[in-house]
Each structure stands twice: as structure tokens, then as C-alpha cells.
């Protein structure tokens with residue numbers, strides 16, 4: 001199973017990708033998580049990505065395409081994968097298409113999760129994640145106590161780039177660089193659009209229905 005999930009920041013790609021990866025026993029490839037891990041470890045990649053992410057901009061296509069090639073050809077992806085956060089530009093989408101054709105990989109579905117800007121601002125303002133197990137919370141809706149993860153007891157923290165001023169920049173970058181990827185996959189005939197409003201399980205069910213068909 002090879003799935004691409006995409007859409008604006010905060011639509012729930014990460015949450016849905018995690019559920020799909022568990023269900024189909026495939027790898028969840030989150031390029032944002034890969035970069036944040038590299039930053040936490042202070043690697044060369046992390047040092048390059050830190051300021052770019054903090055500014056709400058995109059890491060260069062060359063770097064991202066290199067990362068994806070390494071992950072996709074790794075053993076962990078033998079059963080398939082769900083891509084979350086890649087491709088984010090038409091250059092990346094084009095490189096992925098070539099990579100898939102070279103590696104004989106077929107995409108099962110490209111799923112675009114759709115919500116409007118107001119909802120995104122609202123969701124990201126309240127999005128916190130566990131510093132240990134990376135579980136995601138909405139501190140407005142979820143029952144949490146003292147910013148402690150109910151899964152593992154780790155501390156809940158807000159991503160620097162989820163602060164409202166950076167979210168506005170990320171939305172602008174999304175519209176300029178990433179929105180055209182939707183047209184790319186429409187033209188390829190792979191695109192499915194899912195309404196991302198509402199409960200996590202409802203969105204998940206809609207995605208599963210698409211995958212079933």
C-alpha cells in the first residue's frame with residue numbers, strides 16, 4: 001500500500017497517517033518529524049533545517065528529495081508507506097514520480113485533506129505534542145492535565161512554527177508552493193479530496209472508503 005496524504009498545515013495529515021500506518025502495517029513517513037529529529041540531534045541536516053522551519057519556509061527540494069529516496073528504499077518500506085508532508089512542491093512531486101517509476105512503485109491513492117484557513121489557525125493555536133512519544137493533542141478539546149501526555153507522561157509542548165505569526169507564513173508558502181501539487185495529481189488522475197472537518201474517526205472512515213474502492 002502506497003499512499004500520499006497532503007493538504008495545508010494542520011489538516012490532520014499526521015494523525016491520519018499514523019492511523020493508516022498502524023492499520024496497514026506500513027511505514028509512516030513524516031518529513032516534518034524527520035527534520036525535527038535531525039534538529040534535536042544537532043545533525044548537519046538539522047542545522048540546515050532549523051532556521052528554515054522556524055521561519056515557516058520550505059527546506060530545499062534537493063535535500064528533501066534525497067531524504068525521501070533514502071527512506072523509500074529502506075527495508076522499513078517493504079510493505080509500503082504513507083507519505084505525510086511530501087511532496088510539498090511540484091518539483092518534489094515530479095521527482096517522486098520519476099523515483100516511483102525507476103523503483104517500480106505504484107501509488108494507490110493521493111488524498112488531499114481539505115479544511116479552511118480559519119479552522120487551520122484555530123487548530124494550530126491549540127495543537128501541542130508530546131516531547132517523548134509525539135502524540136498530538138488539541139489542548140482546547142482534549143482532556144489533559146498540566147500539559148502532561150496521557151499516553152506516556154511526557155511533557156506537552158507547542159511547536160515553534162505553530163505560533164500564529166509563523167502559521168500565517170506557512171499558509172502563504174502553502175498557497176504559493178504546495179497548492180499547485182493538487183493540480184499535478186489531478187492531472188495524473190490520482191487525486192481524492194476528503195473534507196477534513198469533524199471528528200478524527202469520521203475523516204479516517206472517509207479515507208478508508210476511498211482506499212477500499
Ligand code: AMP
Nearest residue numbers: 031032052053057058059064085086088
Ligand atoms: P510538517 O511537520 O509537515 O508541518 O513540516 C514542518 C516543516 O518542515 C515545514 O513547515 C517545512 O519547513 C519543513 N518540511 C517538511 N516537509 C517538507 C518538504 N517536503 N519540503 C520542504 N520542507 C519541508
